[in-house]
Amino acid sequence: MKTVVLFSAVLLLAACQLELPPAPMGNRASLDTPFTLEAGQSIAIADEPATIRLERWSDDKRCPIDVACAESGPVKLQITLARQGHTTTYPVFQAHTDRDGAVLADAPGTDATTQIGPYRITLTAVTPYPAGTEPIPWDEYSGTFVVSKDPAARTDTDAGMSISSDAPFFLAAGEQVVLTGRPDAVRVDGVDALPCPAGATCPAGNAVAARFSWLKEGAEPRPLRLTGIPDGDGTVLPATGTLRPYELVDGAGVRLLRVEPLPGAAADPADYRLTLSIEGAPRMRNGSEFA
Incomplete structure (x- = not known):
């Protein structure tokens, strides 16, 4: 509460x-x-x-x-x-x-x-x-x-920040954020390009899968996988078919908002930057608000 x-x-x-x-x-x-x-x-x-x-x-x-x-x-x-x-x-x-x-x-x-x-x-x-x-x-x-x-910290991401609102934040693979007032953190483990699902339109040519770990004090890391279709500028489109850019974990929602660069065979995994948000309002698993 x-x-x-x-x-x-x-x-x-x-x-x-x-x-x-x-x-x-x-x-x-x-x-x-x-x-x-x-x-x-x-x-x-x-x-x-x-x-x-x-x-x-x-x-x-x-x-x-x-x-x-x-x-x-x-x-x-x-x-x-x-x-x-x-x-x-x-x-x-x-x-x-x-x-x-x-x-x-x-x-x-x-x-x-x-x-x-x-x-x-x-x-x-x-x-x-x-x-x-x-x-x-x-x-x-x-x-x-x-x-x-911290002179060694990346200046183009928000690694290590405390999250307590729906404001977007940026992370690269291996980086994490913590949730203010909770013993929880979210870490980006990697980004993979996926084939465009049958019957779907993928403006960027591919879908994307972002792999995360939900880290809770005293517990084993919980793996998360968010998937979606980026449009031409990397913004992840709403859930479609089996692709889900939102996951509810321990009362907080993790949402994938944007992927840069666009997923593809030429992209180096270390170059990916994800825009994410942690949402406090409960939603259904597909990201829709409860009625």
Whole structure:
């Protein structure tokens, strides 16, 4: 239930989200240097084509200072990361903190770091700490972050990012994404060209099969196989015949949206890039919404 609520909140935010405005003049943060954002504030990463905004959204389950609680939960904050030439992403951070707001990185349930492309973003503090029974207004929160850069990471994919909405993301073979707030990840294992099915029209000349592994903590990898027909620019067409570009796994849907380059004998498997989405709303196995 918590996962569904989180997905719904993120989807609502993403649906009404505007593109990031330019960061105010001089409002820049250097790599590997902590910076603090107030809710609604944006900052540019110095010398990088990336901007971060702390959204006016939170979910705070920490036990207030002067309240007796059976247990204290985490606080969740969301940022928007805009990268030039990439889809805007909306990672959610979940963290337990001390009463000063410092993130307890080793506390069970803390998920305070995400990697999106070459950028590793870590939440290190959340303020204020709750007191009394009145909730803290969303626009009063501040988050402290550190952004580092992995020089070995691919810059043309979204490998390692945390997925918590239906926003498309890009992966190559061998890369994976994780699901925010869940012990799950999806890894691309490979892409194969398939003959065009009898009776079907394949604008690109072939169908395609994308092989994945659903990775769950403490369990064996679960193999997935999404198949579809790309049109002339690589966009995967809706399900037809026995081809299925959508699969429902553990309450989340994995959808194959696009394949580049077009499948064919001349394509090197290492060159394939897949556009995918993780969908939180339950659908039928063929990808259609329930009535």
